[in-house]
Amino acid sequence: MRAHALTTAVTLCLAASLAAAAGAPSSARPESSRTVAEQPAPPVLVDCFWHPQIRPSAFMLACGDGNSRLTSLKWSQWGADSATAQGVNVVNDCKPYCAAGTFHSYAVSVRLDHPRSWKKRPQVRHYTRMTLVFTGARPDTYPPTVRYPLWD
Structure with a gap:
């Protein structure tokens, strides 16, 4: 049971990290990925x-x-x-x-x-x-x- 709880906790942390990275503001993106409209x-x-x-x-x-x-x-x-x-x-x-x-x-x-x-x-x-x-x-x-x- 402990192993299942640990796996669930790690999975939730990983999912939260990915969600946070996907929603990062445009200013956090590297210069090369900015669009022409942002120049x-x-x-x-x-x-x-x-x-x-x-x-x-x-x-x-x-x-x-x-x-x-x-x-x-x-x-x-x-x-x-x-x-x-x-x-x-x-x-x-x-x-x-x-x-x-x-x-x-x-x-x-x-x-x-x-x-x-x-x-x-x-x-x-x-x-x-x-x-x-x-x-x-x-x-x-x-x-x-x-x-x-x-x-x-």
């Missing part, structure tokens, strides 16, 4: 209206007056540390003044980097710097490479 979300680009965007086709640079914007953005990479695209910077020459100015288009390479936690949503990371490299003509007053801090 951290990529950083976002925050627009003028405080909307997070990933791979936008257009982006307003001059939120106050709309005199500089990016269009036709084609993203070749959007990662945890940086993002790169080709596009067009459409800029108002403001001659004789901005309301009467003419918009001109300039081909650019775009790079986003320096991701940080977004103050508005700390759980979301956003790119904090944009670099434009003019690949051909550029506005008279612009250098070949322009860096913009992005809003938080």
